Amino acid sequence: MARTTDGDGTPVPQRLLAAATRLFAERGYDRTSVQEIVxxxxxxxxxxxxxxxxxxxxxxxxxxRVLRVQQERLDAFANADEPIEKRLRGAAADVVVTTIENLDDAMIFFRSMHHLSPEKNKQVRAERRRYHERFRALIEEGQESGVFSKATPADLVVDYHFGSVHHLSTWYRPDGPMGPQEVADHLADLLLRALRP
Amino acid sequence: MARTTDGDGTPVPQRLLAAATRLFAERGYDRTSVQEIVxxxxxxxxxxxxxxxxxxxxxxxxxxRVLRVQQERLDAFANADEPIEKRLRGAAADVVVTTIENLDDAMIFFRSMHHLSPEKNKQVRAERRRYHERFRALIEEGQESGVFSKATPADLVVDYHFGSVHHLSTWYRPDGPMGPQEVADHLADLLLRALRP
DNA sequence: CTGGACAGACTAACCGGTCGGTATGTATCA
DNA sequence: TGATACATACCGACCGGTTAGTCTGTCCAG
Incomplete structure (x- = not known):
């Protein structure tokens, strides 16, 4: 039997990653010792x-891991064959659902970026920007075609929406009154309503 | 001469607080040693x-300090003698301006809450809730009087807006293209537009 | 001369990372 | 088939360095 799966069926690297994710979200990066993770x-x-x-x-x-998943999902929605309104709504709601379903990841993402080494931080920022820009392009497309209001710069609208996504890990509770899809629908609604011409 | 003001005119406790604020925002709470602060x-x-x-x-x-200032400012706007639309817009824009003007505080606030001891954390949460509820009351008032849409629960609208405020410390740069008031106007606009019936 | 306002040496506890060693699996060849 | 040789996967004691917090002492104002 391979040592890699001693104990349960999951390989050691994944077990370490899972443990680290949970602990980082729970106590923060600096408060989690390597000893605790192992x-x-x-x-x-x-x-x-x-x-x-x-x-x-x-x-x-x-x-x-988070960046890869989110970018893939955004691209899927953004490149779909649908009217711009539907594509934006789909993407906006989806990022809320996946964020709620991985609240630990979200917590770490927004709280611990400054713990990364400068090079890795730069790398992550670059990928984040790609994501941001794809989302912005969606909004600009709608603005150009007159479906969305041009009153607010698209960049700011993106940050507005991702602010609320970012914020989820602060207030959302799985045992609260609203399910992920419900919250997602509401937040996507707010975005679309704010963009009405 | 009192030792308390050696060096410059500022009393030692305030000097310590100012140094700590800057360093906590710059490197994070855990990465800042007491030695560096002093x-x-x-x-x-x-x-x-x-x-x-x-x-x-x-x-x-x-x-x-942050909580006290924000609560005072919110109360001032909320209790003013103006139509609900103006009061909400004023409060929403003001919190953006003061947040931008104290980005260090905002950074610390949202990034380091989990470093507080459980009791202090609880205390801070309680004060935050008071703030949240005052803001929510404003929105509910507008919903009741038919000025704002009832489509989204007021609670969620509050979190939506504060998400964007929270997010400011991540993306806003003082040397960027937009000034504090400009950003505040846009974000308040987005909120009010999302609330249009 | 008393007490607040500090200075600064000191301590006990960690922490990330290293390193020599061991157990197991696999490829090779006689 | 069985022995040899090497690679991979992991163990756990250990090290240098750092940290929050303490304690004793000094100095000065009133």
Whole structure:
């Protein structure tokens, strides 16, 4: 039997990543010791430093995973064969749902970026910008075609919406009165209503 | 001459608070050592622990200051003798301006809450709720009188707006193309437009 | 001479990361 | 088939460095 799956069926690197994600979201990056991560994953430090170069690397992996997923989902909605209104609404609501379904990731994303090393921070920022720009392009397209109001610069509208997404990890509770889809519909509504000409 | 004002005219406790605010915003709470704070303030650890019980206390003071100022300003706008639309717009825009003018505070506020001790965290949350509820009351008032749409629960609208305020510290740059008032007007516009019946 | 306002040396606890070592799996060849 | 050789996966003691907080002492105002 391969050592990689001792204990349960999940490979060690993924177990470490999962444990780190949970702990980083729970206590923050600096308050989580490498020792705690490896204990939660049921291995020792040797294993962690066998698969990851540093604690920082672990955090970076979390970011990479989130960014990849979000960008893929946005592209799918943005490139669909639908009227612009529907595409924007779909993308805006979807990012809310996936954020709620991965609140830990969101928490880490917005709270721990400054813990990344400068190069990795730069890399993450660059990918974030790609995401931001794809979203902005959607809004601009609607503005050009007269479906959305031009009163507010598209850039600002993007930040307005992502502010609310960002904020979710602060106030949303899974045991609260609203489900993910419900919140998503409301937030997408607010965005679309704000954009009415 | 009192030792409290050695060096410049500012009393030591305020110098410590100012230094801590800047450093916490710059590097984060955990990455800022007590030694760095006292050096930036031109004193030693003896002085810090003479005035503050702990590093945590220092952070708490930053929160208390921000909360007090924001609550006062909100109350002023909310209780003014104006139509509800104007009062909400005024409050919504004002919080944006003051947030931009104290970006360090905002950065710390949303990034470092989880570093507070449980009791202090609870205390801060309670005050935050008061603020949130005053703002929500404004929106509900407008909804009741038919000036604002009832399509979205008032609670969610509040979180929507404060999401964008929260987000400011992430993207706003003082040397960017927009001034504080300009951004504030746009964001208040978006809120009011989203609330149109 | 008393007490507040500090200075600064000190401590005990961690923490990230390293490193030598071991166990297991796999490829090669006689 | 069985032995040899090497690679991969991991263990856990250990190290250098840092940190929040303490404690004793000094100095000056009133």
């Amino acid at each position: 204990e939660a994953a049921g291995v020792t430090k040797g294993a962690l430093y066998h698969y990851f170069g540093s604690k920082d690397d672990l955090l970076h992996e979390v970011y990479a | 050096e930036a303030a031109g004193v030693t650890k003896g002085a810090l622990y003479h005035y503050f019980g702990s590093k945590d206390d220092l952070l708490h003071e930053v929160y208390a």
